[in-house]
Amino acid sequence: MQKILIVEDDAAIANLIKINLETEGYRCTCAFDGKAGADLIEEEHFDLILLDIMLPEIDGYELLEYIKPMGTPVIFLTARGNVDDRIKGLKLGADDYIVKPFQVGELIARVEAVLRRYGKAGQKLAFADVEIDVVSRTVTQAGVPVELTIKEFDLLVELMQNKNVALYRERIYEKVWGGSFMGDTRTLDSHIQRLRKKLGWENYIRTVFRIGYRLEDDT
Secondary structure, eight states: OOEEEEEOSOHHHHHHHHHHHHHTTOEEEEESSHHHHHHHHHHSOOSEEEEOSSOSSSOHHHHHHHHGGGTOOEEEEESOOSHHHHHHHHHHTOSEEEESSOOHHHHHHHHHHHHHHTSOTTOEEEETTEEEETTTTEEEETTEEOOOOHHHHHHHHHHHHTTTOOEEHHHHHHHHHOSOOOSOOHHHHHHHHHHHHHHTOTTTEEEETTTEEEEOOOO
16 A cells, blocks of 8 residues: 655645545555654655645755655645746656645546656556557557657656646646746647647647646547
8 A cells, every 4th residue: 555645734634635545545644744744754654745835844845855865756735836836846856746726636646647657667558549658668559659759758658647637838848848947838839739640639638728738538
């Protein structure tokens, strides 16, 4: 059973997350300030940490610096939703960034996506009629190889690892291109269009107004 640490000073939110994740089969522990979180991290191994930024004692940014050498994935969970905060969190090493208020279903999907990325080396992804072998970086559709550029492949992996989740353009850009998002969406948008065309996925890769994109089943 995978263990998740929830470091959140709002007890109601922390307990709501705990209840829902435990319903999905995870074992969860809560800490209500940064120091308590640090103490638990020292005492136990966790597969994932959900980390608020504005915490008593030790804030989330400082706690993330403490966690990074351990290699434990971290998802920031915070009300600070502007672009600068998201960029800062991702640059510091967070694996994802969820802004409050959030849908529980989205939180669970993002938790699953991050844990998959830290799974076994021979990881394979599948959606509709497309399969990806992440290690060999190969893509097949209905058993037929599909030729993708490096960035098209990375973009497809990001979408498939976060299926049914609305992804912000800046988050996708940071993950796939590795640089700061400067507000110019043309590069990302053109890659999305090419993926749709190559895979025939006009009904699967959806544009989310004022946010970005979401990969979802059209059934």
